[in-house]
Amino acid sequence: MQDDRELLLGLYRQMVLIRRFEEASAKAYSQGKIGGFLHLYIGQEGCAVGALAALEAKDYVVTTYRDHAQALIRGTSARACMAELFGKVTGCSKGLGGSMHFFDADNHMLGGYGIVGGHVPIAAGAAFASKYRGDGGVAVCFFGEGSATIGAFSEALALAALWKLPIVFICENNEYSMGTPLSRSLSVADVSQKALAVGMERDAFSCGDVLAVRDRVAVAVKRAREQSLPTLIEARTYRYRGHSMSDPGKYRTPDEIEERKKSDPILNAETQLRAMGVSDAELEKINASVEAEVEDCVRFAEESAEPDESLIEAFNYA
C-alpha cells in the first residue's frame, strides 16, 4: 500500500505537470510565442502517465503529434519541451520539430508524428529491433482512434501479429477524430476489435484511474517482454480542448465536456491520495513545485537562443 502511495504521488505529479505545462503553452500560443499547430493532451493525462509507468528505460515510445505528455513522462525536461514549443535551439528537437515532433533519443522517445497512423509501423520496427537483438525491450505505440482506418495501422498490426513482435498498441480513443465522432469514423464501437482479424490479444478500459491504467498496460507489457506477443489496447479517454488550438470544438456541447470532467484523472488521483492519507499540504506542495517548474521552463524557453540558419540543411544526411 505504501508502494502504491509513493507511486501514485509520482504519477499525480506527472499528470499535474503535463496539465500546467500545456496550460502555459496554450497561453504562450495565444501570445504568438508558439506557432503552427498545438495539440493539447489536457484531460487525457491518465492514459500516457499510467501506460508509461509500466515501462522500463530500455523500452521505446512512439506517439502522434499530441506528444508533449509522452516526452515529459519519459524524462525529457520541461525546459527542453517548452523550448521546443518556442522554436528554440535548446528544445528537444533543436527547435526544428515543434509541438508535433518531440524527439528524445536518450529517453527512448522515438518521436511525435504528424501523419495520422504513419508512425504505427515505425513503432513495430522498434519492437522488431528489440526482438532481433534479443534485448527484452518492448515498444509502446500511442495513436488516436482516427488512425484505425489508415492502411499503415492495419498493415502494422498484421505484421506485428505475424512476426510476434513485442509491442503494445495503445489506441487513445478520445471519441473524436478531430471533429468527427467515433460513430461516423468507425464501423465498430470498440477499436480493440481490430485485433481479432489478425489474432492479436486485446484489452479495453477507460483512463480515469491512472493506477488501473498502469496495471492493465503492465499485463500487455509483460506479454510482450516475456512471450514476444503484441497487444492492442483501446484506452478510452477524453480531451477537454479542441483538436488543436485552432479547433473551436463546436461539435461538442459544454455539458458534455463538464460531464467528462467529473472523471478527470487528476481529480481521481487526488481523491485516491487523500484516501491514502495524503494531506492537502502535501498536494499543495506538489502543485507549487510543478508551478515553479513550469514558470521556470517558460522563462528558460523565452531566454533561449533561436537555432542558427546553418541548421536548416545541417541534418539532411547523417
Add this chain to the structure above:
Amino acid sequence: MAKIIDLPKLSPTMEEGTLVRWAKNEGDTIGVDDLLAEVETDKATMEFRSFDKGTLLKKLVGEGQTAKLGQPVAIFGVPGEDIGAVLAALTGGASKSAPTSPAAPTVASVSEPAPSAVAVHSEPARAPAAPVSSSGPAAATVAPTAGVAGLVLLPPKPAPHPVGEPGGPSSPRVRKLAREKGVDVDRVVGTGENGRITAADVERFSSSPAAPSAAPASGSVGAARPADEIKPASQMRKAIARRLVESKQTVPHFYLEAELDVEAMLLLREQMNDGVEKTEKISVNDLFIKACALALNAVPASNASWIDGNIVLHHRVDISVAVAVDDGLVTPVLRDADRKSVSAISAEVRELATRARAKKLKPEEMQGGVFSISNLGMFGIDRFAAVINPPEGMILAVGQARDVPVVKAGALAPGKRCSVTLSCDHRVVDGALGAQFLQALRGLVERPVKILR
C-alpha cells in the same frame, strides 16, 4: 493594477480577428479559462477564453470590429480602479505591437524598402556549422546565402576578365546579334560587368569605321559557329540552276583564250566620253558588245545554235548581256546589236540593266539571244570561263583591262591587255571556227575605229 488584454492568436495563420460577441460585460468578474468573447478568425469563429483573472473594466473593441493580433481588446483590474493612465497610454499611440509576428499580410503588399545590397553570390557566405552533405544534389552546386530566404540558384562565378580587352564573355543573344552584323564577337571590347560584351558594344563595333569585317581569325575556336541554314530558293534561282545544269550537262563546252591589246580601245573610249555626262558614258562592255556583234557578222557560221538535233544558223545578231541582280543574274537581250551605234547600245544596256535590277524586265526581253557576253572586269577578275546560255552557241567572258609591260619596237613599254575566254558549244562551233571568231574580234578590238563604222 490595471492589465491590458490583447487579442490572442487563435489559429496558426491568424493575423486579425473580428470580435463577433462579447460573452462578458464590463464589471463582470473573470476567471482563468472563462469565455470572454467569440472571435472570427481566418479559419472559424473561435472561443476567446481568458488566460487572466480580474474584473473586466473596459472593452476596447466593439462587437463587429476587427482587431489585429496582439492589439489591446480589454482592460482588467480591480473594481473601481482608475484606468485613465492606461487608456491615455493606449490612445497616445503607445499601443503594444504584436508579440512576434508583425502582422505582415499573408500575401502581397509587403512593402519593405528595396534592399539596396542583398548579398548574393555563389559561394557560401560562411562555413556552415554542421556539415552540408555533398550528396544532396542541389547542395552540391548551390549554397544558401546567409540571411536570404530560399535559394537563388546562381551560375559559378566567372573568371575575371581584364578591363578594356576584347574577348570577354557574351550572351547567346549578343552572339546572335554579332553573327547577324558580321561582327567577330571575340574582337569586341565589352563594357559590361567583368568585361561582358553587351548588345550595345556589338552595335557600336559594327558601326565603327575601323570595324574589320567578319574574317574570323583562323584557329579561333572560341565562338561556336551557327549551323548551316536552309534558305528556300527563289523562282529565279531555281530557273538559273535548272538552265545551268542543263547547259553544263548537255552542252559540250570547250574554251578558247586570247589576250587582246585594248590600249587603243580604252583611248577611244576616253575620247568618246570626253565632255559627256557621267550617266551617259560608254563602258568597255558596250564596246565589246558592238565588237562581238560585228565579229559574228564577219564569221556567220559561228552565229549558230544546236536545237533539236539540227544546226540553226542565225541571221540576226541579238546579244545577251549578263546583269548581276540581287539573288542571281539575268540576261536581257540587246536586239540587232550589229546595226546599233555604240552610244545607242550603251544607252539601251543601261536602261535594260536598270530595269533588270528593278525586276521589271518582261520575259520576252530575256529570250532569243544568239550570243552572250559576261564581264567581270569591274570586279578585278583577270580571266574566267563562262557557262553557255542555251541554246546560244557561244559566250564570251571578259576580264579586266590590265597594265602590262609589252615589247614595242624592240623595247619594253607600258601596255593595256585584256583576257577574253570564249566558251563554245562544240556541236555547232568547232575549234577552228571559234578561233576565227576570236581572230575577227581581235581585229575589231585592237583597231576600234572599225567598231564605229
Add this chain to the structure above:
Amino acid sequence: MRELRYREALREAMAEEMERDERVFIMGEEVGHYQGAYKVTEGLLARFGERRVIDTPIAEEGFAGIAIGAAMVGLRPIVEFMTWNFSAVAFDQILSNAAKLRQMSGGQFKVPIVFRGPNGAAKQTASQHSHAMETFYAQIPGVKVFMPATVADAKAMMKAAIRDDNPVLIFEDERLYGLKGEVPDGDVVAEFGVSQVRREGEDVTIATWGKMLWQCLDAAEQLAKGGPSCEVIDLRSLRPMDHETVVRSVRKTGRLVVVHETWPYGGPGAELVDRVQREAFDALDAPVLRCTGRDASMAYNKKLEDLTIPDAKTVLAAVRAVMSY
C-alpha cells in the same frame, strides 16, 4: 464582378457545379459536419445533404480509391485532402490508378475526378505538413495540375476541373484562403495550359505559380521605382504547361527568373527552364535563374521557416543577378 474570398470562390464553383450536375459529389475529412477544416466546404452539407457531402474517416488511400472507382463508372467526385501533405498516403491511388486507368485500359475508361486541398507551407506547420506537393504530381502523365493564385482563378479552375473528363489536381493554399478578389459574373471556366502575364515589363521575365505570384508581384512593384522593369507571368497550369507565353516574354526581355516554393531539385520550375533554353536560347542575355525553397525539410522555428521559402527579397536578389549580365 463581385468581391469574394478565395475559399468562397472555390465553394461557389463546387456548389454551382453540384447544382448543374447531379453526378458531382464531395468527399473528404471534415468536409461536412465540421464545415471543412479550412471552411472551404462550409454550408455545403446543409445545402446538398449527406448523400453528396460525405465525411470520411482518416483513410486517404481508401477514400481516394473509392472515388476513383466511382469515377470509372460514371460519377464525378471531388476529393478534398485536408492538406496535400496527406495525399502522400493516397499517392499510389493517384499515380497507379487515377492517372493510368485510361491508358492501361486502352481508352475504355476515363476518370473524371478532382483532387483538391491546401498545399505548401502554412505557418510553422513544420516538417511533415509543409510540402509543396505539386512538384511530384506535375510529373505524371494522365493528370492535370492547376495552381490557382487568384480568387477569379480559384473559381474558374474549379469549374474547369469538375467538368474535365480527366483527373485534375487543384493545389490551393491555406495562406490564400482569406485573399479577397474580384470574380467575374457568369459561368467562367478556365482553360488548361494557359499562362497569364500578370504584370507587363521590359527587362526581365519572372515566371512563377501559386502563392509565390504575390511575392513576385511585390518584388516587381518594389523594382518599379527605378529598378529594372519586370514582367511577371503566372503559369497557372503546370500540366499542361504553357511555356510559350514565357518564351515570348523572354524574347522581349532576354532574362528569366523562375520562382517556386519547393525544393531546388527538379520539378516544374526546372521543366520550364529546360523548355525556355531550348526554344529561346538565342534570346537569352543571362543564365536562367531559379529562386527555390532551401534544399531541406521544413524547420518549425519561424526564422528558419522564413529563410527556407523564397520571398520578395529573394526575387529581388535573383533579378539583380540576371541584370548583371
